[in-house]
Amino acid sequence: KVHAFQCACPSGFEGSSCEINIDDCALAGPNACESYERCLDGVNNFTCACPIGYGGDRCSVEINECDANPCKNGANCTDGPGNYTCTCHLTVIDITSLIGPKGKFYSGYGGQNCDEDINECEVYTDPPICQSNGLCVNHDGGFQCFCPSSVGGSSFSFGALCESSIEYCDRREHQCRNGATCLNTLVGSECKCAPGYKGELCQIDIDECL
Ligand SMILES: [Ca+2]
Ligand SMILES: [Ca+2]
The missing domain is CATH 2.10.25.10 (Laminin)
Known part of the structure; x- marks a missing residue:
C-alpha cells in the first residue's frame, strides 16, 4: 500500500497540500453581497465592495447620508439613494x-x-x-x-x-398741539400755531399778561 498522507488544513484552505484558498464567495452563493460580482474572497471569509450609498457587511444597509448633517442653517435634509437633498430654511x-x-x-x-x-x-x-x-x-x-x-418731499419711509x-405730519411725535396746523416740509414738518400759542409743537401757552 502506497503510503498516503493527508494534511489537516487550516480553515479556509483545502487541497492535498492545503494549497487552495477556498472561494468563500462561491460558497456564499450569488447573493453573497449585493451580488457575487461585488464579493471579494478572503481567507475563510469574504468582504463586500458596496455600491455608493450602501454599507454594512452585506451591502444591505442603505446609508442615510443625512446622518452626517450636511445641511446647514436649519435646513431640512432628505435622504436618497447615495445622496441627500437640502431644503434651505x-x-x-x-x-x-x-x-x-x-x-x-x-x-x-x-x-x-x-x-x-x-x-x-x-x-x-x-x-x-x-x-x-x-x-x-x-x-x-x-x-x-x-x-x-x-x-x-413730505413723507418718510x-x-x-x-x-x-407716512407723511411727516402723521408722525405721532410731531403732532401739533392746541389747534395748530401741521405743514409738511421738505425736511420734515412744522407746526403753524393757533393764536396764543408758540413752541415747536405749539405746546406753550403765550402769557399775554407779560
Ligand atoms: Ca445675505
Ligand atoms: Ca441614502
Missing part, C-alpha cells in the same frame, strides 16, 4: 399686498448645503428688495435696508424693506 418677506406679485422675497442661505449667504441686494433688482430707494446692505444670513429720510411711508 428661508425667511419669506411678503409685501405683495403693497407692491404686487413681485413683492415676495426670500432671505437667508442657499446653495446645495444651504451654507452660502444669499446676497439679497444683488439677487433682487426688479424691484430691488429695499423699497423707496432705500440703501441695501448685505450681511451673512440676511440684509438690511437703510431707509431714506425723505420720500416725495420705514419698515424692514422701507415698504411703508
